Amino acid sequence: MSRKVITATPGTSLRDIAALLEKNRIKRVPIVANQKVVGIVSRANLIQALASLRKEIEPSAITDAMVRKRVMAQFRSERWSKHSLLNATVQGGKVKLWGIVDSEAEKEAARVAAEQVADIQEIENNVIVLPVQVRV
Numbered sequence: 001m002s003r004k005v006i007t008a009t010p011g012t013s014l015r016d017i018a019a020l021l022e023k024n025r026i027k028r029v030p031i032v033a034n035q036k037v038v039g040i041v042s043r044a045n046l047i048q049a050l051a052s053l054r055k056e057i058e059p060s061a062i063t064d065a066m067v068r069k070r071v072m073a074q075f076r077s078e079r080w081s082k083h084s085l086l087n088a089t090v091q092g093g094k095v096k097l098w099g100i101v102d103s104e105a106e107k108e109a110a111r112v113a114a115e116q117v118a119d120i121q122e123i124e125n126n127v128i129v130l131p132v133q134v135r136v
Helices: 014-024 043-060 064-077 104-115
Strands: 028-033 036-042 086-091 094-101 122-125
Touching: 014 028, 014 043, 036 043, 064 086, 064 094, 064 104, 094 104, 104 122
Parallel strands: 094 122
Antiparallel strands: 028 036, 086 094
8 A cells, every 4th residue: 555645536637537547557546525535546547538529529510611632732733634623512422513614525524523523422423514516
């Protein structure tokens, strides 16, 4: 048994409790209120708290702006792409493609390029194919 017991109060933050555990090389900290032990926090409790926090953060980690950035990067990576004439908007995971291309094949290629990006729910291809001009 230790004569000098390291304790914390119910109001001590998890960050401070983690620091106490690390600094004093201990595995558990009693929580004391009014000179009575009201609980105990262990390293395992801290790990469980971190794991559950991660689950809460993950679903909202991918934003529409991030998805758009990925789509635009995909366009730039394609040799056929006239990326300065292609654009995309994203709302709620739905991607709308915009711009002008020279052929139906390029329009289809824009859709296929966008499909390569993760976290897309739906693609609406509004890309316009310029008509071929006949030279006289």
